[in-house]
Structures are given as C-alpha cells and as structure tokens.
Amino acid sequence: MSTLTARPIEDYTAKDFKSTLKPIWCPGCGDFGVVQAIYRALANIGRPPHEIAFISGIGCSSRIPGYTTAYGFNSVHGRALPIAQGIKLANPDLLVLGAGGDGDGFSIGGGHVAHVIRRNIDMTYLVMDNQIYGLTKGQLSPTSQRGRQTVSSAHGSMESPVNPLLYVLGYGAQFVAQGTPADMNGLATIIEEGIRFPGFAFINVQSPCVTYGLEDQMLKAQKASMQTLASMGHDPSDRLAAMGLAQEYGEKLYTGVFYRNPEPGPTFEGLAKERQAALKGTVSSRADVLNVFKLKT
Amino acid sequence: MNTDLVIGMAGSGGDGIVSAGESLLTAAALEGYHGVMTKSFGPQIRGGESSFKLRVCTHKVLNSGGTLDIAVALNWEDFLKFGGELPVSGSTIVVYDSNTNVAIDKIPLVGVTPAEVFAVPFEQMARETGGSDRAKNTVVLGLMAGWLGIGKEQMLAGIRKKLSKKGAEIVDKAEKAFHAGLAYAQAHPLQQSRTMAEPEKPTAKFVVDGNDLCAAAAIVAGCDFFSGYPITPSSEIMHFLGREIWKYGGTMLQAEDEIAGIGAVVGASFAGKKALTATSGPGMSLKTEMLGLASIAELPLVCVNVQRGGPSTGIPTKSEQSDLLQAAFSAHGDVIRPVLAPVSAEDMFGVTIEAFNMAEYYQSPVIILSDQEVGQRKETAEPIDASGVKIIDRRRPTEKELEKYTRFRLTETGISPVSHPGMKGGNYLASGIEHNESGAPTASGEMHSKMNDKRLKKFNPLKRRRDLFIIDGSPDAPLALISWGSSAGLAIEAHQLAVKAGLKVKLLVPKLLFPVSEEIYQDFFLSIKRGLVVEQNQQAQLYRLLRMYVDVPRGIETLAKSGSNPITPSEIVDRLRHISLALQREKQHDQSHG
Numbered sequence: 001m002s003t004l005t006a007r008p009i010e011d012y013t014a015k016d017f018k019s020t021l022k023p024i025w026c027p028g029c030g031d032f033g034v035v036q037a038i039y040r041a042l043a044n045i046g047r048p049p050h051e052i053a054f055i056s057g058i059g060c061s062s063r064i065p066g067y068t069t070a071y072g073f074n075s076v077h078g079r080a081l082p083i084a085q086g087i088k089l090a091n092p093d094l095l096v097l098g099a100g101g102d103g104d105g106f107s108i109g110g111g112h113v114a115h116v117i118r119r120n121i122d123m124t125y126l127v128m129d130n131q132i133y134g135l136t137k138g139q140l141s142p143t144s145q146r147g148r149q150t151v152s153s154a155h156g157s158m159e160s161p162v163n164p165l166l167y168v169l170g171y172g173a174q175f176v177a178q179g180t181p182a183d184m185n186g187l188a189t190i191i192e193e194g195i196r197f198p199g200f201a202f203i204n205v206q207s208p209c210v211t212y213g214l215e216d217q218m219l220k221a222q223k224a225s226m227q228t229l230a231s232m233g234h235d236p237s238d239r240l241a242a243m244g245l246a247q248e249y250g251e252k253l254y255t256g257v258f259y260r261n262p263e264p265g266p267t268f269e270g271l272a273k274e275r276q277a278a279l280k281g282t283v284s285s286r287a288d289v290l291n292v293f294k295l296k297t
Numbered sequence: 298m299n300t301d302l303v304i305g306m307a308g309s310g311g312d313g314i315v316s317a318g319e320s321l322l323t324a325a326a327l328e329g330y331h332g333v334m335t336k337s338f339g340p341q342i343r344g345g346e347s348s349f350k351l352r353v354c355t356h357k358v359l360n361s362g363g364t365l366d367i368a369v370a371l372n373w374e375d376f377l378k379f380g381g382e383l384p385v386s387g388s389t390i391v392v393y394d395s396n397t398n399v400a401i402d403k404i405p406l407v408g409v410t411p412a413e414v415f416a417v418p419f420e421q422m423a424r425e426t427g428g429s430d431r432a433k434n435t436v437v438l439g440l441m442a443g444w445l446g447i448g449k450e451q452m453l454a455g456i457r458k459k460l461s462k463k464g465a466e467i468v469d470k471a472e473k474a475f476h477a478g479l480a481y482a483q484a485h486p487l488q489q490s491r492t493m494a495e496p497e498k499p500t501a502k503f504v505v506d507g508n509d510l511c512a513a514a515a516i517v518a519g520c521d522f523f524s525g526y527p528i529t530p531s532s533e534i535m536h537f538l539g540r541e542i543w544k545y546g547g548t549m550l551q552a553e554d555e556i557a558g559i560g561a562v563v564g565a566s567f568a569g570k571k572a573l574t575a576t577s578g579p580g581m582s583l584k585t586e587m588l589g590l591a592s593i594a595e596l597p598l599v600c601v602n603v604q605r606g607g608p609s610t611g612i613p614t615k616s617e618q619s620d621l622l623q624a625a626f627s628a629h630g631d632v633i634r635p636v637l638a639p640v641s642a643e644d645m646f647g648v649t650i651e652a653f654n655m656a657e658y659y660q661s662p663v664i665i666l667s668d669q670e671v672g673q674r675k676e677t678a679e680p681i682d683a684s685g686v687k688i689i690d691r692r693r694p695t696e697k698e699l700e701k702y703t704r705f706r707l708t709e710t711g712i713s714p715v716s717h718p719g720m721k722g723g724n725y726l727a728s729g730i731e732h733n734e735s736g737a738p739t740a741s742g743e744m745h746s747k748m749n750d751k752r753l754k755k756f757n758p759l760k761r762r763r764d765l766f767i768i769d770g771s772p773d774a775p776l777a778l779i780s781w782g783s784s785a786g787l788a789i790e791a792h793q794l795a796v797k798a799g800l801k802v803k804l805l806v807p808k809l810l811f812p813v814s815e816e817i818y819q820d821f822f823l824s825i826k827r828g829l830v831v832e833q834n835q836q837a838q839l840y841r842l843l844r845m846y847v848d849v850p851r852g853i854e855t856l857a858k859s860g861s862n863p864i865t866p867s868e869i870v871d872r873l874r875h876i877s878l879a880l881q882r883e884k885q886h887d888q889s890h891g
Contacts, residue, residue, distance in 0.1 A: 021726075048721070050723065050724050052718070053718040055564070058729075063738075065726060066728075066738065069724055070724065071567075071724050071725065072725070072726040072728075073594075073726070073728070074728040074738070075560075075727075075728070075729055076590050076729045079556065079557075082558075083561070083563050084564060085564060086550075086568070086572070087564040087568040088564075089522065089550060089561070089564075089565065090548070090565035090566075090570040090572070091570070091718065091719060094718050111553060111557075112557055115557070268550075269548075276548075279544040280544060283544045286517050286545055287517060287684065288544075289545070290517070290681050290683055292513065292541075293503040293510070293513070293681070294501075294680070295323055
C-alpha cells in the first residue's frame with residue numbers, strides 16, 4: 001500500500017469529489033460513467049480533494065479533472081503524463097491521477113507511456129478508449145479498427161490499431177486493468193485498486209462515443225459482450241497469461257485486472273527520497289553549492 | 298610587463314590540450330589573475346582536433362580576446378582547422394613541435410609574419426623526461442610558466458596532486474617534463490618580454506562556466522526540480538544538478554524527450570516547487586507549446602536556452618545568438634515571456650537568480666538566453682557571496698483568501714495569488730484552455746480579452762527596471778554602442794577602448810531583452826545620431842526587435858555575424874571610428890549648407 005493511502009481515512013462520499021462544473025459531454029457519453037466511478041473510488045480511498053492532483057491532456061475525456069473537486073490540470077494534447085510525473089516528484093505525498101483519450105495516450109502522447117512505466121511513478125492513468133477522435137469531430141484514432149471509415153478515412157483506415165493493453169504489458173507495467181462504464185461497480189473497484197497499487201497503474205476504459213462510435217461499442221452492446229477476468233479464473237499475478245488475454249483486445253471485451261505485480265518494484269520517487277536522505281548531510285545550506293567553484297591549491 | 302595576454306594552443310584529441318589550458322587558468326586564478334578560456338573541438342566524439350584560447354589578465358575581462366600573443370601548434374594540420382578562432386598576427390609568438398619537420402621560414406600561416414617563431418622539440422623533450430609523448434602538454438605548460446612568469450608553483454602542485462595516486466615515479470617524470478619546458482624558456486628569452494605584471498588583487502579567484510554557475514545559482518534561488526533532455530551545449534546544467542540537487546532535497550529527472558522535460562517542470566511548478574529546464578535550439582523549438590501552457594496557466598518556471606548555431610541541427614558545438622526572435626515570440630497567442638541574457642559566465646549567477654525571482658513574481662515562464670560561449674567557456678570570477686542574495690517566492694493565498702479562493706482573480710496588477718495541491722481551500726483547475734477567474738473553461742471573447750489583459754499588463758513594471766541594463770558613458774554622447782549576451786562582453790571592452798580613443802560613444806547592454814523596455818531605449822536614444830548594434834547572428838535580431846518597438850535612430854548600423862565568426866573589440870572600435878567620421882562629415886555638410 002502506498003504512503004498516501006496509509007494515512008488516516010476520513011469520511012467522504014462520492015458527492016465530495018463532484019465539482020459544480022457542468023460537463024460538456026454529449027448525453028449518454030461513456031465518460032459520465034467514468035467520472036462517477038472516479039468519485040466512488042476516491043470516496044473509498046478517503047484522501048481529501050486538496051491532496052489529489054488530477055491531470056489530463058486534450059480531448060473530450062480530458063475535461064474530466066474539472067468535474068472533480070481535486071486540484072485539476074487540463075493541460076495540452078498528449079502531455080498529461082510528463083506533467084503528472086513532475087507533480088508527483090515535486091510532492092510525492094499527493095495522490096496523482098492522470099486521464100485522457102486513446103489519441104492523447106497512444107498517438108500524440110504515446111512516447112511518454114513507456115517511460116512513466118519504467119520509472120514506476122506511483123500514479124494511476126486512465127485512458128478513455130473510444131476508438132475515435134470525438135472533440136475534433138470523428139477522425140481515426142490510434143485504436144480505430146483497420147478499414148474503419150471516418151471523415152479522415154473516407155475510403156477506410158489502412159492501419160492496424162494499437163493494442164493499449166499489450167503495449168503497456170510489454171513496457172513492463174506492473175498494474176494493468178480494463179473496465180467499462182457498462183459495469184460501474186466493477187470500474188469503481190478497478191480504479192480504487194489502481195490507486196492503491198504502490199506504483200504506476202494503467203487502466204484502459206472502454207468508454208463509448210455516442211456521437212461517432214460504432215453500435216457494438218455502445219454500453220448496451222458492451223454489457224452483452226463483456227466478460228470479467230475474475231469469472232474466467234484469470235490469475236492477475238501471471239504476466240504471460242495477462243499478455244495472452246490482452247492479445248484479444250479489439251475482439252473480446254475482458255474487464256478486471258489483467259496484471260498486478262505481486263512484488264511491486266521500487267518507485268522513482270521512493271528512490272529519490274532515499275538518495276536525498278543519503279546525500280543530505282553533505283551540505284548545510286544552499287550557498288554551499290558555490291563551493292565547487294573554489295579552487296584548491 | 299604585460300597586463301593582458303592571449304595564448305592559443307591546438308593539437309589532436311589525445312594531446313591533453315584542454316587540460317593544459319585548464320591547468321594554466323587554474324594556476325593563474327590561484328595567483329589572483331583573471332582569465333577567460335574557450336575550448337573548441339572538431340565534430341568527432343573522441344580524438345579529432347582540439348584547441349583552447351586563454352586570455353590571462355591582471356584585471357577582469359569579459360571575452361577571450363583577439364589575436365594570439367602566443368600560439369602553440371602541436372601539429373599544423375590541427376592548428377589550421379581552427380582558422381579565425383586562433384588568429385595569428387605580426388605580434389604573435391609562434392611555437393610548434395619540431396617533429397612536424399616544418400622549417401621555421403616555411404610555417405603554413407598565410408599572409409602573416411609572426412614576431413618570433415620557435416620550433417621546439419616538444420615530443421622529444423616529453424619522451425626524454427616524462428618517458429612518453431603524452432607529457433607534451435606538460436612541457437608546454439613549463440614553457441608558458443617560464444615566458445609568462447606565472448603559475449610555476451601552482452602548476453607543479455597541480456601535477457603532484459593530479460598524479461599522486463599513480464606513484465612517485467610518475468610524479469617525478471611529470472615534474473621533469475615541466476622543468477624541461479621551463480628550462481627551454483630560460484634558454485630562449487623572448488625579444489619582447491611576455492612576462493605578466495602583478496594581478497590587481499592577488500587573491501584567489503573562482504573559476505566558473507556559465508552552465509555550471511546557472512545550475513548552482515538555481516539551487517541558491519530555491520530550485521527543487523530539474524528535468525531536461527541531453528543536448529549540446531547545455532547538458533552540463535543537467536549533469537551538475539544530477540550531482541548536486543539531491544543534497545538540497547531536490548529531484549532531477551532526465552526526461553524521455555524535450556517536451557517531457559519541460560512538461561515535468563510545468564507539473565513541479567503547479568505542485569508549488571521552483572523548477573528549471575535547460576536546452577538548446579532544437580529543444581527550444583520542441584518546448585514552445587509548453588511555454589504557452591505555462592503562460593496561460595500562469596505558472597513560474599525557468600527555461601535556459603544555451604544557444605548554438607541554427608537553424609535545425611545547425612552547428613551544435615559553436616556559439617551563436619540567433620534565437621532571440623524565437624525567445625521573444627516563441628509559442629502562439631498574445632503573450633509576453635521575459636527573456637534575460639547574461640553577458641558573461643560570471644553574470645550567469647545574477648541572471649539566473651533574477652530569472653527565478655521574475656518567474657515567481659510574475660507567475661510566468663522566464664527564458665534565459667545563454668550561448669555556447671557563455672555556457673562552456675571557463676572564466677575567473679570574484680568569490681561569490683550568496684548571503685546577500687534576495688530571493689522572491691510566488692504570492693500564495695493567505696488563509697483569508699483561501700476561504701473563498703479565486704485562482705485567476707482580475708487584480709489591478711494582473712498578479713493573483715497562486716495555490717498548489719496540498720493547500721486546503723486552494724483547489725482549482727489549471728488549464729491551457731482559456732478560463733474565467735475561478736479557472737473554469739470559457740470561450741467568451743469578453744473574458745478572453747480580460748485574461749489577456751491580465752497576463753500582459755502584469756509585466757508593465759518589468760519594463761521600467763533600469764537595473765537590468767548596463768548603460769555607460771557620457772549621457773549626451775551622439776554615438777551608441779548596443780550589444781547583448783556574450784557579444785556584450787566584446788562591446789563593453791570596445792566601449793572602454795573607444796572612449797579612451799576620444800570617441801563620444803555611450804554603451805547600452807540589455808540583460809532584459811523582452812519585453813522591450815521602450816522608455817529606457819527612448820531615453821538612451823535622445824542624444825544619439827548614429828551607432829552600432831553588435832551581435833552574433835546573421836540577421837541582426839536585436840536591431841530588428843528594437844525597430845519593432847522603439848523609434849531607433851536611422852543612423853544606427855549593425856555588426857552582425859553568424860556564429861563562430863569572430864568579432865573583436867578592435868573591430869568594433871574601427872567601425873565606431875568610421876561611424877564617428879561619417880557623423881562629423883554630416884555635421885560639416887550641414888554647417889556648410891545650413
């Protein structure tokens with residue numbers, strides 16, 4: 001358990017995390033369910049809103065921090081992860097959440113995912129994966145299926161989709177899960193587990209776009225097709241089994257925890273703290289740094 | 298007796314050229330001399346040609362000087378590759394290794410006849426004393442100590458210290474190599490002595506370079522976080538902080554790319570910490586979106602651009618000042634980001650402290666425009682005392698303000714208190730999207746105007762800060778000399794020479810380049826008829842920037858050269874002399890026709 005969640009738990013309800021801003025999302029958007037699940041998870045965790053930093057990029061889903069009472073940062077496209085890491089390293093006591101769409105996380109910001117994972121910075125990153133660019137009105141996204149026709153692919157996509165689950169498992173992620181607002185309880189539980197995981201947690205959320213999405217992605221269709229990994233008897237400590245299941249991304253909708261490292265590795269900020277403690281005694285004040293310019297005879 | 302000498306030396310990578318230059322500078326600095334040393338290399342990762350140019354003075358100087366007083370060529374091929382970077386004139390003493398088999402009257406210097414030429418058997422002396430040709434640089438040091446009359450004891454102490462781990466025999470050989478050089482100097486006295494006069498103050502100096510001093514100043518300023526990506530010629534800032542910042546409770550993150558580097562810095566600043574990133578041209582191009590984000594989110598941060606030749610990859614190892622317009626106008630939107638430039642490595646201390654204070658006070662990114670020259674040259678400095686340094690922290694909300702907190706409150710000054718995560722009651726949404734006073738996203742044109750006004754007007758007091766300018770000379774002088782950054786180190790010296798020569802010229806060096814302080818320039822230009830703007834870029838970027846904001850007198854000319862093409866104080870004085878003559882002719886013309 002991370003240092004955050006080890007603190008005394010105060011009594012919070014989901015309402016305490018809901019801001020007064022009215023979402024800009026289309027009626028029926030999957031993201032409404034995601035934000036509700038976040039409220040519930042945060043209430044269970046019990047950290048006060050002012051000790052939470054919630055960072056996003058750009059896109060429909062990236063509006064999400066503003067709909068919570070946490071300190072929010074709706075930043076620029078694709079850069080939620082670097083900003084979130086800076087926040088966590090500057091103040092490791094904060095509970096840090098990151099969020100964005102599949103374009104934010106796996107297209108424009110795709111280069112950052114591998115690195116937050118290998119640093120194992122203790123934060124939870126939710127990707128609201130809807131296989132489309134909704135905010136810019138319906139272009140191909142990195143998770144769009146080959147052949148899909150959109151305004152930017154009038155004759156059909158000529159590219160294979162990214163497999164977010166397999167990517168992050170390949171990068172060495174220690175907590176990988178998938179959820180859907182079609183199963184609110186399940187999603188809230190996964191988010192809570194992700195937050196409690198002492199390291200970087202990746203959660204892919206199948207959050208349908210009601211305006212540009214395909215029929216089989218809608219909540220109703222998801223409800224019919226989803227299978228929980230628990231019901232399948234999947235052992236989340238088995239990384240290879242997780243990778244096998246993740247291969248079926250795009251064909252099967254599995255929800256729950258794919259992989260949770262039973263022996264989580266060190267976090268960057270934990271190692272930083274150790275290094276700071278080890279070197280602290282070597283100086284007495286900030287002015288001491290100038291001693292390096294003194295010449296020695 | 299000499300008060301100001303320039304020594305240049307070139308050879309191949311394995312010759313220990315740079316370490317010889319550093320030994321000489323260190324020895325001189327310990328005796329109280331001032332000096333500036335630049336190094337230059339070929340593009341090879343290892344080996345290749347290598348050189349240093351060291352100016353030793355009895356007083357503080359701000360550039361590595363013009364033509365060489367002593368030129369040392371360990372081989373001619375490498376020496377000649379540096380061209381104008383190691384300029385030889387009729388007053389230069391040329392020393393080269395006789396193993397090059399070049400006759401004294403056949404040295405390959407075109408169009409100059411040096412004052413004296415010595416073919417010294419450096420390699421042979423090194424082998425006979427040090428047992429290996431690797432001691433060549435030590436022989437050269439002995440020779441320099443002999444001719445200059447400085448640093449003998451300090452350099453011998455340095456040799457002993459550096460080699461003591463390798464055993465008494467090695468130390469003994471190195472000392473013998475040094476003494477061989479010294480004996481050569483005694484046996485070959487110069488026709489015109491190059492012995493240095495006593496230093497103005499015989500107290501030991503610091504030796505600094507702009508990159509290291511920037512990093513150290515950041516720590517003094519209260520910086521707790523650095524993130525950046527390796528790039529020449531700025532990486533030493535990251536290296537330094539990677540060693541030091543942890544001791545002060547801070548964190549260094551080598552980011553996966555330039556964008557992530559500044560992104561993490563934006564995050565750390567949002568979390569309430571002072572944060573720094575550093576880069577050079579290509580990285581600066583990548584960072585611009587984040588600069589815009591920090592501007593609209595009103596988050597303090599400092600971004601150093603150690604300029605090199607551009608555009609694109611350009612010339613990564615050579616200095617240039619061609620990113621001024623980029624710094625002033627980087628990122629889209631109606632916005633101001635302060636740009637500061639140090640005039641020397643020593644100046645980097647004050648400029649970095651100022652940058653952090655400015656960033657915190659105005660809640661804005663601040664760009665430091667350094668360059669490869671300032672960043673990487675070694676320079677003596679008076680010992681720096683950090684005790685009197687004034688440190689400014691961002692205005693945080695009071696407990697009363699936190700009762701009903703409004704992050705982007707429209708205040709008279711444009712500055713509104715900023716909270717950070719962990720502060721109860723301070724919760725708000727930071728964003729790159731336009732927002733209202735509470736931070737909620739808005740697309741209202743009216744609110745956009747108000748927020749733009751807030752973000753622009755907060756810098757008004759900055760434009761009146763005369764302490765960010767060096768202004769020198771008679772207030773009614775008709776000639777202007779303007780320069781910035783490392784070029785200013787040349788202009789300041791040229792100004793002194795020009796005044797001594799009787800020219801009526803006054804000097805202006807802005808350390809704050811943007812926003813342009815219109816009133817300060819207008820006041821300065823009141824008496825000005827003609828003048829010169831000196832800078833190391835092809836387009837005369839400062840001159841053009843000034844013309845955008847200020848009524849620049851028509852008689853102002855430019856001395857602007859692309860990076861690594863030398864500009865010298867005497868060249869500046871020559872131009873000023875011409876400009877002065879033209880002004881006199883104009884006056885005579887006016888009188889005869891008036």
